[in-house]
Amino acid sequence: MTPDLSPDRIDRLRDAFLAARYDADGVVDLLGAEAHAALGRGEPVPALRASTDAGALGTLVRLFLLGTAEPTAAVADALRPLPLDEAHAAGLLRTDGDAVRAGLDVRPHGAGDESWWVVSDLDSELRGDGRPVDPDHVLGVGHASLSLVRATSRRPVGSLLDLGTGCGVQALHASTHAERITATDVSERALALAEATFRLNRVEVELVRGEWFEPVRGRRFDQVVCNPPFVVGPARTDFTYRDSGLAGDDASALVVRQLPSFLNEGGTGQLLASWLHRGGEDWEDRVSRWLPPGGVDAWFVQRDIADPELYVGTWLRDAGYDARSPEGQRKAAEWLDWFEANDVEGVGFGFVTLRRTDAARGEVVCEDLRHAFDDPLGPESDGWLRRVDWLRAHGSTEALLASRLVTAPTTVLEQVSSPSDEGWENVVHRLHRTDGPGWQHEVDDLGVRLLAGCRGAMPVGDLVELLALGCGEDVTELTAAAVPMLRELIRHGMVIPAEWISE
Structure with missing residues (x-):
C-alpha cells in the first residue's frame, strides 16, 4: 500500500524535526562521536544510553534510528505539530500495544555543509518481525548508494537525470550542483517516498514513473546518475530495488548501452554496475561490448569480485532471509544452480563513467582498482575525462x-x-x-x-x-x-x- 504522505503532513513533520534539532548535526551532538560511530556499525546500546532523558530529540532518535517502541505521549510531543493520527495515516508510525514504533525509516543524512532527511522503508532488522522485506521495499541510504555518491562528478550542470531514484538520495546530492533534476522509478511506492524526501528538504525535482529510460524517451540531459537493480542471477523480480527481471548482468548492460543517447554533447553519466566473470572470458571484453557504436568515452572501474557463494549469501541476508531456513536454502540453491549452469566464476562490481563525445572513436579503459583507497572517484572521473581530452588533442x-x-x-x-x-x-x-x-x-x-x-x-x-x-x-x-x-x-x-x- 502506498503511504499517504501528503504535502501538509510532510510540512508539519519538517516543523517537528526542526524544533527538535533532529538533523545530522543535532544527532551527532546528542550521541557524541563514539556512540554515533557505534550506531553506524550496527551497535545500538551506546546510542540508546546517550538518547535517554534527551527530550524530543532523544525520542526521535530512538524511534527512527534505533527502532524501539516509544510511549505514545512522548512521540506525540516529539512530532508536534503533526498529530499522531495523521502520522499513523501517513504510515510514519505503527501501534505496538500501548506504545508506537516507526512505520517508515526517516533519518538525517549529512554531506559537507548539507543536512537532509531521507524517507525509506524499514529494513528487516529495524522492523523486528523476522520476515524478509516486501517485494516493493524501498531501500534507504546504504553502502551502494553512498559509494555512487562518492563516485559521481559534482561539476555544475544544467540538467540531471536520476534514473531509478528509489528513496531519492542521488537526487538530493545532485541538488548541490544541478539546476534542474528529473527522477524516475518503476515503483509507485518509491516515487511516493522520494516525493516525501524532496518535500521534506525543499528540493525541487520532476518525478516521472516508468521502466528504465521510457519516461524520458526523446529527452537529453547534461548528466545522468543511476543506481540500477544490478543484482545478477536468474531472471526474476523478487524485490524491485535489486532485481531487474533480466537475466545475468543484462540490467547493467542495458543502462550502459542506452545511457549515452540520453546525454547532451559532452554530457556524462555515472552508474553502479555488476558484470559476470565467466570461464574463458575476459571481463574487460565483456563490458566493452555493452557500449553503443560511435563517440562514447567509457571508464570501467572494478572495485570488487565476489565468488558465487559469497554473493548469494550476501544478497539473501540483505533481503532478510535466514540462510538456514527452508526458503533461504531453496533460493540459494536456485541461484547457485543458475551460476553453475552459466559457467559463472565470480561477480564483478564497480563504477562506470560515460561521456558522449563528437570524437570519431571514444576512449574505452577498463581498470581493476580492488585495492583500498579513501579518495572519492567523482573528482577523479572529471580528471580522467580531462586527461583523455588532452591525450586526444x-x-x-x-x-x-x-x-x-x-x-x-x-x-x-x-x-x-x-x-x-x-x-x-x-x-x-x-x-x-x-x-x-x-x-x-x-x-x-x-x-x-x-x-x-x-x-x-x-x-x-x-x-x-x-x-x-x-x-x-x-x-x-x-x-x-x-x-x-x-x-x-x-x-x-x-x-x-x-x-x-x-x-
Missing part, C-alpha cells in the same frame, strides 16, 4: 614530444634494492600516486631519469634527446619506449601538462 607522437610536462606533485618514487657485489643494486623503481585511486607504475632507470627532468622547462622531445645523448642510447628507440609510458602516466594523473600547474 595530442594524439600524434610529434604533438606529445612538443608538449611540456611536469611530474605531478602527488607522484612519489619507491626504489627497492637487493644486495650485490658492489653494495645495494636497485631492482625495482615504482611510482606511486599518493592521492586519488593510488595508482602504481613500475619504470626502468631511464624512465626515472626522464621523469626527473619533466619540470615544464623544455619540450619532452628535447628531454628524450638529452637523455639518449647522456646515456649512450639510440634516440629513436628511447622515444619509442618513452611515448607509451608517458601516455599511461598522463592518463593516471602522475604526469600532467605544465600549463595545468598554475591553475
Whole structure:
C-alpha cells in the first residue's frame, strides 16, 4: 500500500524535526562521536544510553534510528505539530500495544555543509518481525548508494537525470550542483517516498514513473546518475530495488548501452554496475561490448569480485532471509544452480563513467582498482575525462614530444634494492600516486631519469634527446619506449601538462 504522505503532513513533520534539532548535526551532538560511530556499525546500546532523558530529540532518535517502541505521549510531543493520527495515516508510525514504533525509516543524512532527511522503508532488522522485506521495499541510504555518491562528478550542470531514484538520495546530492533534476522509478511506492524526501528538504525535482529510460524517451540531459537493480542471477523480480527481471548482468548492460543517447554533447553519466566473470572470458571484453557504436568515452572501474557463494549469501541476508531456513536454502540453491549452469566464476562490481563525445572513436579503459583507497572517484572521473581530452588533442607522437610536462606533485618514487657485489643494486623503481585511486607504475632507470627532468622547462622531445645523448642510447628507440609510458602516466594523473600547474 502506498503511504499517504501528503504535502501538509510532510510540512508539519519538517516543523517537528526542526524544533527538535533532529538533523545530522543535532544527532551527532546528542550521541557524541563514539556512540554515533557505534550506531553506524550496527551497535545500538551506546546510542540508546546517550538518547535517554534527551527530550524530543532523544525520542526521535530512538524511534527512527534505533527502532524501539516509544510511549505514545512522548512521540506525540516529539512530532508536534503533526498529530499522531495523521502520522499513523501517513504510515510514519505503527501501534505496538500501548506504545508506537516507526512505520517508515526517516533519518538525517549529512554531506559537507548539507543536512537532509531521507524517507525509506524499514529494513528487516529495524522492523523486528523476522520476515524478509516486501517485494516493493524501498531501500534507504546504504553502502551502494553512498559509494555512487562518492563516485559521481559534482561539476555544475544544467540538467540531471536520476534514473531509478528509489528513496531519492542521488537526487538530493545532485541538488548541490544541478539546476534542474528529473527522477524516475518503476515503483509507485518509491516515487511516493522520494516525493516525501524532496518535500521534506525543499528540493525541487520532476518525478516521472516508468521502466528504465521510457519516461524520458526523446529527452537529453547534461548528466545522468543511476543506481540500477544490478543484482545478477536468474531472471526474476523478487524485490524491485535489486532485481531487474533480466537475466545475468543484462540490467547493467542495458543502462550502459542506452545511457549515452540520453546525454547532451559532452554530457556524462555515472552508474553502479555488476558484470559476470565467466570461464574463458575476459571481463574487460565483456563490458566493452555493452557500449553503443560511435563517440562514447567509457571508464570501467572494478572495485570488487565476489565468488558465487559469497554473493548469494550476501544478497539473501540483505533481503532478510535466514540462510538456514527452508526458503533461504531453496533460493540459494536456485541461484547457485543458475551460476553453475552459466559457467559463472565470480561477480564483478564497480563504477562506470560515460561521456558522449563528437570524437570519431571514444576512449574505452577498463581498470581493476580492488585495492583500498579513501579518495572519492567523482573528482577523479572529471580528471580522467580531462586527461583523455588532452591525450586526444595530442594524439600524434610529434604533438606529445612538443608538449611540456611536469611530474605531478602527488607522484612519489619507491626504489627497492637487493644486495650485490658492489653494495645495494636497485631492482625495482615504482611510482606511486599518493592521492586519488593510488595508482602504481613500475619504470626502468631511464624512465626515472626522464621523469626527473619533466619540470615544464623544455619540450619532452628535447628531454628524450638529452637523455639518449647522456646515456649512450639510440634516440629513436628511447622515444619509442618513452611515448607509451608517458601516455599511461598522463592518463593516471602522475604526469600532467605544465600549463595545468598554475591553475
